[in-house]
Amino acid sequence: MTDAIPDTPDTPAPVQEPRLWSDGRWTARVIKNEDDDGWAVAMTLQGEAEPALVGPWTMGRDKKNPKPLDVSAFNTLVKTASEVLRRHEQQLHAQLNKNVTVTVQGQCLRVALAIVPDEEGATATLHAQDEYGEEVARVPVSPGFKLTVASAEAWVVSGFERPR
Numbered sequence: 001m002t003d004a005i006p007d008t009p010d011t012p013a014p015v016q017e018p019r020l021w022s023d024g025r026w027t028a029r030v031i032k033n034e035d036d037d038g039w040a041v042a043m044t045l046q047g048e049a050e051p052a053l054v055g056p057w058t059m060g061r062d063k064k065n066p067k068p069l070d071v072s073a074f075n076t077l078v079k080t081a082s083e084v085l086r087r088h089e090q091q092l093h094a095q096l097n098k099n100v101t102v103t104v105q106g107q108c109l110r111v112a113l114a115i116v117p118d119e120e121g122a123t124a125t126l127h128a129q130d131e132y133g134e135e136v137a138r139v140p141v142s143p144g145f146k147l148t149v150a151s152a153e154a155w156v157v158s159g160f161e162r163p164r
Contacts, residue, residue: 018068
């Protein structure tokens with residue numbers, strides 16, 4: 001029994017060339033650095049048009065050509081590119097999901113804004129939870145709504161009316 005992943009129409013065959021290395025999911029391509037005489041490596045996730053990571057690449061012993069890719073370098077590049085994507089996803093999540101805690105008339109509430117991006121138009125929802133995590137209110141809002149302690153308090157004081 002082998003641990004090899006069977007080739008499927010969606011998974012390209014692995015490639016292991018000096019300037020091109022792929023495991024079917026990630027592709028490392030050594031390219032000429034446009035900014036100077038050196039070399040760069042671009043890491044691209046299958047199905048994506050743009051590389052997730054582009055960085056400098058080491059010169060070979062002849063000081064003209066790039067050092068060939070190998071399994072160790074490829075694995076390090078995959079780890080680094082995956083981390084870049086993970087950080088990007090975390091940053092996007094933080095931009096789209098905000099929350100504040102407010103106390104109004106002795107009631108502690110967590111007010112959250114969730115924005116759902118969409119090519120045809122983003123949507124957003126404002127919701128409040130009590131101290132036990134039970135939802136108290138939920139209303140649609142403009143994706144441009146700015147959630148602050150003051151705007152959350154105003155929403156609660158209004159009886160959870162949809163902000164304008």
